[in-house]
Amino acid sequence: MKVVVDEEKCVAAGQCVNAAMDVFDQRDEDGIVVVLDEHPPAELADDVRNAAAICPALAIRIEE
C-alpha cells in the first residue's frame, strides 16, 4: 500500500490524523497534511483506508 496526498486539495481538517495517527500528521503553521509513513504496514491498512474515505477534501489517494 502506498499513500499519496494532494496538498493543494487538502483543507487541513485533520480527520486523517484522527483516523490513522501513525501515518498522517499536519504542518504546524497551516495544518496541511504530512505523510509520516508512505508505505504503512498491513495492520494499519484499514485505518489508512478509513482516513482516505473520511477526508472531506478527497486529498488522499491509496495505491494498493
Place this chain on the structure above:
Amino acid sequence: MTARVLVVGASASGLSTVEALRRKGYAGGITVLGDEPHAPYDRPPLSKQVLSGAWEPERAALRAEEQLTSLDAEFLLGETAVALDAEKRTVRTASGREVTADAVVIATGVRARRFPGAPDLTGVHVLRSLEDALALRGELVAGRRLVVVGEGVLGSEIAATARTLGLEVTLAGPLAAPMALQVGPVVSGVLAGLHTERGVTLRLGEGVVGLTGEEGGRVSGVRLASDEVLPADVVVVAIGAVPATEWLADSGLALDNGVVCDAWCRAAEGVYAVGDVARWHHEGLGRSVRLENRTNATEQAMAVAGVILGEDRPYAPVPYFWTDQYDAKLQVHGFLPADAEVDVVEGDLAARRFVARYRVGGRVTGVLGWNMPKQTRLRRQEVVDALQEPAVPTPTTVPVPTPVITPAPTH
C-alpha cells in the same frame, strides 16, 4: 426488480455508503438512485473554487469513472424517487420503476430554501447544485452589485468569493454578524471585521422582506423590513435548506425536519438515513440532531454501512466543519451552542489566528480555530472526553438492531 441494498441519493453520503459497504466486505447487489443526471460530485467547492472559476466543474467529481465502475454497483442517474413503502422496502421512481431491497438507505439530502412569495425574477439565485453554481458564476461580473440574502455559512462564503471577483457585495440578514448562528457572537464579530475590511457592505440585524423587480423581468433590489431597498443587479438567496423528504410523505416514516432515526440511524426495520436528510438520536448529546456538513455525510454513511452489516455501534460523532473565506480558514470540531461561554485558548482574536473553546455549564462542547488547524484539532480531544461523560440521561427505548444483511465471509 430486487436489489439487496438500495441507496436513494447519489451524492456524498450515498456514494460513501456504497464504498463503505464494499470496504467492509459486502459483495451483494447495490443499486443507487440519483435524481441529478451527473455522476456523484462534491458540493463544498461549489461556493468557492467552482464559483470563482478556479476549478472547472469536472474537478468537483467525487470519483473517476473507473473508481465508480470498480464499486460494482448499479447507478441509476436521473431517476427521481417519488415514494417509499417502508414496510415492503420498495421505492418507486418518477419513471415508474420499482425497486425492492433488503436495506434501503435514504440519502436524498436537502434543497435550498427559496424566498417565500417572491415574484418570478431573473437574476435571483440559490446555490445547491452544480447547475446553480454555474448559473450564478455566469452572473458574477466585476463591478455588478450583488446582494446576498442570508448571513449563514453559505451566504458568507458566497459574499467572500464574489467580493474577491470584484463585485460590489452587500450581505443582508437578520442576525448581527456573519455566521452568528453557527459560531456565536465573539467569532462572528471577527468575521464581520474581515468582511468589512475586504469591502463587503454588511446590512445585518434587519430582516429581508422581499425582492423588487417587475414580474417576469429582472430583479432590481432587496427590500428590508424598514422598507429600504438595497439595489441589486444579482441576488443570491442563501437562507438555509430543507430536507428532501416530500417523497416520503406516505412512507410511514416519522418526518420532523429530516427523517427521524434511532441512535443507529435506523428509521424503520431495514430503512436507514444518512447525511443532510437524517435526524438521529446522538447518544453523547442525549438528543436528536441533523447535521448539514460534508464530513458527516461520509462518517454517517460509514456508520450505517456497519449497522447494515451487523455492527452494533450507535453513531455519536464529534461533528466537524470548515469554511474558507478570503485567507481565513475556520475549523470547527464539536458543537458551538449560542449560549456557550467562549475563551480564546491559543493565539489572539486581533491577529486573526486563534483557537476558541466553547463551554456550557463548564463542559466543553466544541472548539473553533481560525488559521490554526492543527492546534484546533489537538484540542478536539477535550470535546471527545466531554461527550463521553454521561450526558443528561435520555433512555433509548430502541432495541439493538439485527443485521439485515450478512457480509460475505472475508478470507
